Every structure is written in structure tokens, then in C-alpha cells.
Amino acid sequence: MNKYRKWAVMVAMTVVPLTLAACSNDQNATVNPNKLKPSYSAQGSSDSKANQGTLKLAEVNNSPFAGISSPTLSTNAEDSDVFSPGGEQPGSVNSLFKTDSDYKIIDGGMANQRIDRNRQTVTITLRKNAKWSNGSPVTAKDIEYPYEIIANPNTKSQQYSSDFENIKGMADYHAGTAKTISGIEMPEGENGKKVVIHVDRVTPSMQYAGNSFIWGSVEPYAYIKDVPIDKLTSAPQIRKKPIFTGPYKLDSMVQGESTSWSPNKYYYGKQAKIKHINIQVVSSNNIAAALKAKKYDFTLGGLGANNYPDVAKLKDYKITGNPGNSYNYFGFNLGHMDPKTNQQVTDPNMKMSNKKLRQAMMYAIDVNTPAKKFGHGLTARGNTLIPPIFKDVHDKNIKGYSFDQKKAEKLLDEAGYKKKGKWRTQPNGKPLEINFGVMQSSKTVEATMDSYVQNWRKIGLNVKYAGGKPMEMNSFYEALQAPKQDEMDIYAASWSVGSEPTPTQLYGADAAYNMGHFSTPENTKLLNSLNNEQSWNKNYRKQQYSKWQRYMNDQAAYVPETYRTDWVPVNSKLKNYNSDAANNQFWSNLEFTK
């Protein structure tokens, strides 16, 4: 559930010498992503002998994993993948809550949550039989301790944000002026089962897993209490012999390479059927060949679309899929950030300030053709800034910017960007040169970016790469994160999203990641309405999300480029594979068939 991806880095990693996929002859296979289902289940009867054996999984990644088992301290998706049999779903470790398909917290997990809008409290109650894999019970203190780790002044955790200061006493604890967090109450004592969190304001987003106010996992306080918080990341309790609350316990681990698991007899839920799990890091260059050799039963960590044609034709695997938790987007440089107030300020006199110019640029590019060619149907043009993984609030009726160069030219003519010779000029007659910032990436991504530049040049817009060529990832973000920059007028980047859709941290007036500096009263009003009193009502919330998406679509300050479908090949002998968010018995349900 708490999926944090080093997305910015992943996109920029280009050191891929040669992939075995290149051995294939059919590179044109495409898939209709709507036909990919998150689940697969073999029909045969269960194979008790195979279930006594080992489920072999590949974590597809080009570098060793860091090996931090604690979800509070880990900062990358690889760690949450390789330790996930200790949790209930791939990518989640020691999670408190069960959710529905929309990541809304529901009863039935390790703990239940009650939000009291009158008393402004959130109460978390653990089930009585919740235990760690060493047999000791999960306690109220285990729910509270992550907050201490996150907010401790000496912490190595990167999770603290001002949202946590909604919890009473959190700011004082973070500043080091209080020894405890006064707003987190344990009415039955540290060893009890109940925690009451007092907040300044409960918000509707607290109903969803992965929100930025309520932490969603536990830490084994009794097991790690002797380690000072600033030493936790390198402590053996976290690195070598961690304990978990999920259906499997860790038997052994080779640092950076692999983890090996067997069923945890103390798990509160259904006992796991398969006796062993091994997870091994496999380079993305080899994964297609490894699957062909039947080395793994399914993959974790995401496969590139370039592998699809090779893997899809393997008879021993069935392809499953989910809407991806990331999207690529374009941003326009529209202002600056005021370093005194940390507020984004939109400046009306920027090169890209004219809305029609921005809209024209988005109509002018053909996103679908390269997406189809390189993405094999697994990437497609995005229509709104809320990706389809958020089924309940993504507005699929918004058209977005489909390829229409005539419309683009009309918009430019209307706005006064007239052609003088080869290029169009600004309405005031001055030449118009647009700098397009992109990151170094794979050949296919760079070819796609090249094709956009050609699209723009075709309608008379003099677009050039900022700095003359794709930028190295660090330089790109360093330039973009400056309070004011004039290197890039438009840029292409990506975001990964968590499991809670609120977009305020990316596009709000005080959001540091609003790197195009787009801020209007209307935007602020709409963003606030996503989590106001009324939005406890599901329909109102949905309607406001829709309004915000429409508004952003019209403003074209940020425009989605593509969405991704995450796909996983699953051994066709496996039963009950289901990666839907609602399946919190993911590991326990798996079994082999004959």
C-alpha cells in the first residue's frame, strides 16, 4: 500500500547495455490494457507436493536492494518488495489496515480505524490475536512508535512532513521540546490494544490508506527499543533479523540480493499454503530470458514495456495487470516561488503565461503513436492529473488533449502568435523560442521526446531542448527546484502516486513540487474542497475531484502525457494470484496446482 518509488531516478537510469529481449523476432505485439485483470487463478486441483516446495520470485531491479525492512525508515520500493511476504500484499510491510479496491480503509485487517468527527480523534484498535513473528503480541506502543521514529529530531527517516503536525503535540516532539507526543494516547497502556490520536482536524483523506496524516504500519517497539532511533537503519534488528506481522517470517537474507521465507505460525490470519518463498534480485536485462527458462513464478518490482512481446508469448505464464501508480506529465514554467513565504507565485508576464499557447502546444503533439509503438499498449495518453488507479475519483470523461494540429494552429492564430517566416512570433512581435527540459533516459523515451519537438516545429513553434540536449537527472531537478528559473519553459517529468489521491502536495500553492509555480485562487479553492467538511460525502468528493480535473485540464499548466499499466507474468500453475488492493490475504491465498 505504501508504495514509494524512486521514480525520478528510475526514469533516468540508462545504463542498460543490451537486453536479451532483443533476441526476439516479434516486437509488434500489443495488448489491450482493459483486458488485463489483476488476478489469475489456475483451474486444477491443488498440488500438495509443490506447495511443500518454494515459490520463486524475481525482484526486477538493476541494483542491489538497500535492505531496510522497516517501512518507516525505508525509502525505496525494492525494500518494500523483497520484505513483502512479511506483510500482506506485495509492496506492503507490517500494514495496520485492510482496504477496499479504492484503498479505502475497512474493517478486518490487523487493526480497525474509527474517525470521530465530533471529538476530532482517530481511534485504532488492534485485533486481540495480532502477533509478531517471534510470538510477542502487537501492542499499542507498536502503533505509536513509528510516529516517534518519524518525528525524532535525530531521525534518519525521510517521512516527516508538516501534515503530521495536525497531530497534537507532534510539532513540539519534532522540535525536541517535548519527550512524548502528547496527542497520541494509549488508554489501555503501552501493552494495550488501543491508540487514540488527537488531531486538530480530521480530514476525509484519513479514510484512505497511505494518507499523509495517519501512519499505516507498526514497528516492533519491544524488539527495537534498545537501539537509539538515529542508529536504527543500521541495527541488526532491522537489517539482519527483522520480525514481521504478516503470513511469512524471514529465514535468511543475503544483503542486497535475496530474501528467503517460511510461514509465520503466529500470523493472525489464514496460514500460508506454500512452505517457502525465495525472492531474488534480477536485472531487467535478463528477466525475459529468466522467465523463459521458468526460473520464477512471478515478478515484483515492475517490468518494462519493452519486455512485453517476449514474455507475453510464453505459454507457462499468464499476464496480469493493474493501472500503474505513476504518470508522466508536462509542466509549464509560469512563475516563481517566494522563498520568504514558501508560496508559489504565478507571474502573468512569463513566456508561457498565455493559456492558448499552452493548450495549442498540447494539441500539437501526437502522444499515442510513440506510446503505441514503444509501449505495446501498456502506455497510453493520459487525460487528467488523477491517474486511473484511483478508480473512484479519476474522471474518464475528460478528453484531455488529443492530437489535433489544425486546432493547435487555430489557437495560436487567435492568440496572436503569427508566423513570420519559418517561426511564429510572440503577439508583441518579438521572436518566440521555447526551451523544452527533458531528462536523459532510455532510447525510446528520448525518441518520443524528439518526435514531440518535431510536432511543435511543424506548426511553427521554435522549440529547442533546454541546454541543447536531454539533461542528466540531477541537473534537471536541481534547475527545476530553484525558486526561479528561466532555463526551461516547458518540461517533461513523472510522478509516482501513493494510495491516497489528494494532489495538494504536487499542485497546491504551498507545494514545493509545484515546480511550474502554478497558483490561482480557483485552484486553491478547489484543492481545499477535496478535503473539507462536505467531502466526507462520497458523491460531493467525487464531484469536486472532477471539477478540479476539469479546471486543470482547461488551464493546461500541467498536462498528463501518459499513463502506464503495471503488468506481471504469473506462473500458469499458480492459484489465487490477486493483486487487487482489496486482497489483504495475497500471500496466504497462493497455492500451486497440478
Added chain:
Amino acid sequence: MWKTILRRFLIMIPELIILSMLVFLLAKAMPGDPFLGSINPKSSPQQIHHLMQANGLYDPWYQQYWNWVVHLFHGDLGMSYEYKEPVVGLIQQRGLNTLWLALFTMIMTYMIALPLGVYAGKHEGKWQDNLVRVYTYVTMAIPFFVVLVLGIWIFGYLFNLFPTAGSISPTATGFGTVISRLTHIILPGLLGALFGTVNIVQYLRSEVIDAKHSAYVKTAKSKGIPMKDIYRHHIFRNSLLPIAAFSGYSITGLLAGSIFTEMVFSYPGMGLLFLNAVNYRDYTVITALVLLYGFLNLLGTLISDVVLAVIDPRIRVE
């Protein structure tokens, strides 16, 4: 002799100081910082700012450098930002993996290259010589990553003879760990050795040919010493000189790791560690590694000189 070695050691000190300063400055001059890679909607800029401050990354470079030097003398190279554990421990883990692989590769390389070089030299101009020459040129001409990818595909996946990822099986225990380690390095090690012989073979071959026509060999022949003994006692020993000169440098190679091999075989060694450290701006790891490589290089040169002096009395420095 000892004086020479001592003198060389003393010269290393200022060299290392200058190297460390350069590395430190260059690492800091790269755009970005260790936390840039982890920006995502859920990581807060305030906390990243706080961590930058807590890690002293906003201090002027000389202050950071001084702190680093002080820690260095306490045996503390800092914490890796990316892996969040002490750099010393990290280098130990990865270094050991790389060492085993490189040692195996080196031994295999010499075992293949030495006999081949002598054999080719001995049969100069004949078909045997040509055969060896074709072998070395072919292995030199094929890019190494192609060899690796084909190798893992054929022997790892197609015939399933060797493990294809990692340095050891997660379930190995006791003596099994040694066996498991060995099976994991055989394939990459052998590929490295089979395709890395060209330098040694060619050097050795031309040295053998030179020696064959030298006066001392003629003398030995005229004295009636059997050819076998001439090769063993005279030619081989003299021909080893240039190879011995390289031996010191292979020490650096032992710990540098190979990015291609490590990537294709998902083998966590020093090459990947260094590459990732640069990508993620993991300053502590970058500086530690460059300094280590620098030190090993200097040490390697020294060893080469010493070895040469031992083998060849003519070049001993007084």
C-alpha cells in the same frame, strides 16, 4: 631496497591528501544532492531540508572536508545516504564479493594465458601459433557485455547449468555456502578469463620469441641442454618480466569490480556500488571508493616495482 619502499610510501601520503581533496571537491561540484533521487509526492521538502542540514551538507566545503578527515582518522567513513548504513561495512560486503570473483577470474586468466602464450611463442609462425592468435583476436574483438549476455543466456538459462543471479543462494548453510559461492562465480569468472587473455598471451608470445633468438639461449643450446629445460629455466622466466610488471596493477582490479559483469549477473559488487553512488550522489560512498582506488593504484605501482626489482636485478634502485 627497504629504503626505496619506505621512500615510496612517504610520497604516497601527500598524493593521497591531494587526491582526497580533489575527489571531495569534484563530488560536491556535481549537480544534485543525496536526497534528490527520493523526491516523490510523499517525501516532504522540509524534512529533506532538515536532513541536509543535519548532515552538514550546507556547510562550506573546507568545513565538510575537515569533518570528513577527522572522522576518517577514527576509522569512520560516514553513513551511506542511499543504503543508510556505515560505508565501511558496505565496502566490506561488496568488496568481499568482488574479491572472490576477481581472484577467481585472475587465477583462471593466468592459467589459460600463460601456457597459451608460451605455446604460441614456441611454435612461432606455425598453425598452432595462428590458432592461438585467432583465438585471442576473436576474444578481443567481441564486446565483453555481448559475451556476458550470451553466456548467461546459453549456460544459465538454456542449459540451466549455473545460477544466474546473486553471489550466493539465500538458503545455503555451513559448507554449502562455500559451494554456493563458487557455483555463482564460475560462469562470470570463466567468461572473464576466457575473454580477457589477449594482453598476457600476446606479451608472453613476443617475449618468448625474443628470448628464443637471444644469445643466452643459443649458448645453452650449444652446451647441449635439452630444449625443455631451456624453456623452463631460461626463456619462461625472462619472458615473465612484462607480465610481472602488470601484476601490481591487478590488485586494483581485484577490488574495482566490473560493472558489466555485475549488472548482467545481478552480482552485488564494487562496480555497481560505485555506479549507483555516482547516480544517487551518495557522497560518502563516492569519496571513500575513489580514495580506496587511488590508494590501491599507488600500492599496485609500488608492488609492481618491487616485483620487478626482485625478478630483474638490473633495475634495482640504489
